[in-house]
Amino acid sequence: MVLDNHFPDTYHSELLQAVGLNVYAFRRYKKRDPEFRKKVLSAYNERCAVCGFQAKINDAIVGVEAAHIKWHQASGPDTEENGLALCSLHHKLFDKGIFTVKADRMIEVSGLASGMGPYKELVTDYHQKFVRKPSSLIYLPDEKFMNWHVREVYKGVACSQF
Ligand SMILES: [Zn+2]
Numbered sequence: 001m002v003l004d005n006h007f008p009d010t011y012h013s014e015l016l017q018a019v020g021l022n023v024y025a026f027r028r029y030k031k032r033d034p035e036f037r038k039k040v041l042s043a044y045n046e047r048c049a050v051c052g053f054q055a056k057i058n059d060a061i062v063g064v065e066a067a068h069i070k071w072h073q074a075s076g077p078d079t080e081e082n083g084l085a086l087c088s089l090h091h092k093l094f095d096k097g098i099f100t101v102k103a104d105r106m107i108e109v110s111g112l113a114s115g116m117g118p119y120k121e122l123v124t125d126y127h128q129k130f131v132r133k134p135s136s137l138i139y140l141p142d143e144k145f146m147n148w149h150v151r152e153v154y155k156g157v158a159c160s161q162f
Helices: 002-006 009-018 034-041 088-095 143-154
Strands: 055-057 060-062 064-068 083-087 099-101 107-109
Touching: 009 088, 034 064, 034 083, 064 088, 083 088, 088 099, 099 143
Parallel strands: none
Antiparallel strands: 055 060, 064 083, 099 107
16 A cells, blocks of 8 residues: 555554544555564664663563664665664654664754654754664664665754754
8 A cells, every 4th residue: 555655654643644544444464574673673682772772571572663774665675784673762753854873873863853851862862872783793784774764764954953
C-alpha cells in the first residue's frame, strides 16, 4: 500500500488518523529481514545509540528499536550498516528529521525543530554529541546511508542556538 511504500512505520498512524482511517485495518506484513531488529540491537548492546536508554521486563527489551537509517521504503537494506538502535522516542524523532546523524557519527539537531518539557535534555543536549559506537567497527553505519538521511529526511539547517 501507499504508506508502506513511502513512509516508515512511525508515520503510519498519524497519516491514517489525519485522513480518518483505522490503522489496524490497513496493516499488512512487510517483507523485512526478521533478524534486522536482533542484529542491530545486539550491535549496540541493546541500548539507544543516542541516549543509552534500555528497559527490560524479565529478559525482553522494551522501548529500544532497530531504526533504518535509509528507510526500508526507500530500499534501505536490513543490515547493521544501515541500522541504529534507538529508543522509541529517538527513533521517531530521527525518522521525522528532528535530528540526523552525520557521517562522522555526530548528532545534529534541526534548527526547524522546537519543543517543551524535557525537550532540552532529550534532544538539544545531544546536538554535536556523537552516537555510541557499535560493539564492532564492522557495524558502523555506512556513510552513504547517513548521507541519504541528511539529504532526504533531515533537510534542515542545524540549530545554532547552542
Ligand atoms: Zn534514546
